Amino acid sequence: MNETVIDGWGDASEVVTRLAGSWSFSRIVTGHVTVEGVAVVMPSDDGAFAYREQGHLTLANGTTLEAEREYIFRRGERGFSVFFKETPPRLFHEISLFASGGGALSGSAGHLCHLDHYQSAYTFFRNGRFVVRHVVSGPRKDYTMVTTYRRQ
Template sequence: MESKSRRDISHFEGTWQIARQIEDRMGGQEAHFSGRAKLRPLGEHWLWQESGEIRYGAGPALKAERSYLWRPMGRRIAVHFEDGAFFHDFDPEAPAPEAEHFCTPDLYHAAYDFTRWPRWQVTWEVAGPRKDYRMTSECRRPETG
């Protein structure tokens, strides 16, 4: 964890390498995403843009991109979909930050882990009538030199 200074949205600014694993517990293929994300200020929001490749099982690599809008909200960070709809929020200073998102009939539950900052991860457990998977994203600063 970094020094005693409070971690806020500005600590996430910049480029991150992402390694993501998706474990489908309904018998589908496991997927792996590898790419980069960049968080930068954009007016009253911060834009999180990620791009890379996703591979399902032994299939070919496919291009994958996603964007979210982050917004400081007191101690918390609110995450919105690219269209501005609210997704979830989290407290980067909480001992074990969690979040939930309901997309009827599905429930998305996130657990953030900042204990190895500036390496961090978020694990989403997703459950619904036709969904049952775990998605873990590990984020770290790109290697330098």
């Protein structure tokens, strides 16, 4: 068996394609905010996949705000690349996926944003859900953000 093939997600190169559709998500930014919302992943004409999320962000003091975020995902041979939706698109990180414990596909990458460092990890579970974890540290930022996605 190919070490990058996991039931429900297929081969590592297929993961982005299988993201297409609607997802409910729950995000915790430790000690700062929570976000509940919906993310939609749609194929675009250029072969990429547009990611757009909308949700309700709740601050630690209870204040609730509307939040949204957009990325562009591109398939790779062993995973995918994530770009900020800018003109032109700017690379956030490239994720190579490998089989990990419990029958999941996992991958990680780092990104330097000015002097702050993002260490990101993606885990795609056999049951179809996935989790994205960003650990951010530096002179201006210090937090962990965990987002769990479930197919709608």
